[in-house]
Amino acid sequence: xxxxxxxxxxxxxxxxxxxxxxxxxxxxxxxxxxxxxxxxxxxxxxxxxxxxxxxxxxxxxxxxxxxxxxxxxxxxxxxxxxxxxxxxxxxxxxxxxxxxxxxxxxxxxxxxxxxxxxxxxxxxxxxxxxxxxxxxxxxxxxxxxxxxxxxxxxxxxxxxxxxxxxxxxxxxxxxxxxxxxxxxx
Numbered sequence: 001x002x003x004x005x006x007x008x009x010x011x012x013x014x015x016x017x018x019x020x021x022x023x024x025x026x027x028x029x030x031x032x033x034x035x036x037x038x039x040x041x042x043x044x045x046x047x048x049x050x051x052x053x054x055x056x057x058x059x060x061x062x063x064x065x066x067x068x069x070x071x072x073x074x075x076x077x078x079x080x081x082x083x084x085x086x087x088x089x090x091x092x093x094x095x096x097x098x099x100x101x102x103x104x105x106x107x108x109x110x111x112x113x114x115x116x117x118x119x120x121x122x123x124x125x126x127x128x129x130x131x132x133x134x135x136x137x138x139x140x141x142x143x144x145x146x147x148x149x150x151x152x153x154x155x156x157x158x159x160x161x162x163x164x165x166x167x168x169x170x171x172x173x174x175x176x177x178x179x180x181x182x183x184x185x
Contacts, residue, residue, distance in 0.1 A: 007129030009139035009170045010035070015121055016136070022118035025083070027111045030093055032080045034133025037071050038141070038156055040064060041130035045102040050088035052081045065158055105130055138169035 010016050016035065023031050033044055042063050051058055057072045073081065084092065091102040103111075108130050116122055138157065141148045150162050159165045 007132045007135065008125075009132060009135035009137075010125060010128070011139060011170065012125075013140075015119070015125060018119040018121060019112075019115050022115040023111075026093055027115070029080050029084065030108060030111060031115065031133065032076060033092075034130075035136045035140075036074050036077050038134050038137035039069075039071075040134060041105055041108055044133075045091075045093050045105070045108065047092045048088065049084055049086045049090045049092055052092060053084055053088070055081075067158075069156075135169055138165070139171070142169055142171065 010019070019031060020028060030044065033039075033047075034041070037044065037058070039060070040062070043060060046063070047058075047060075051060070055073070056078070057070055059068065059070050061068050086092075086094065089100075091100070093103045093108070095101050095103050095107070112128050112130065112132070116125065116128055134157075138153055142150065142153060150165060153169070154160075154162060154165045157165060157168060159168065
């Protein structure tokens with residue numbers, strides 16, 4: 001399809017920090033939850049204040065798969081959730097149009113890319129898609145050095161093979177090549 005492009009994860013942690021600094025309030029929370037939860041944007045946008053406030057984990061039924069997931073909060077998520085405002089039934093990412101509904105996928109895309117621009121990263125990383133947040137989660141989980149098993153990421157993403165998961169999270173041929181270059185037995 002013309003105009004289609006494959007979104008990539010944000011690979012450099014310094015770029016993630018610059019984007020975080022370019023965001024505030026609801027928009028910062030969107031970015032932080034997106035890169036820490038690994039949920040699809042459709043599931044993130046429907047979160048309500050009661051789903052997060054005062055909690056240490058999120059239990060969610062994924063809209064695409066119907067599967068229940070429990071997501072424990074990292075320290076960075078706990079810090080950001082403490083800033084959450086609104087009543088329990090409010091959407092976390094409420095539209096500012098005065099109706100009780102979440103922002104649209106397009107608005108989420110606008111928020112993310114405006115932050116990339118404010119952070120001065122447009123030329124370095126290009127445009128991001130909302131799916132870039134989910135892929136960033138997977139990329140950094142895989143490369144964390146904490147032994148995150150690829151089969152666990154396959155389960156999180158609902159993939160049928162390791163090859164699909166590696167391609168999905170942006171582990172490219174040159175990344176795989178680094179493995180061989182770094183090993184000198």
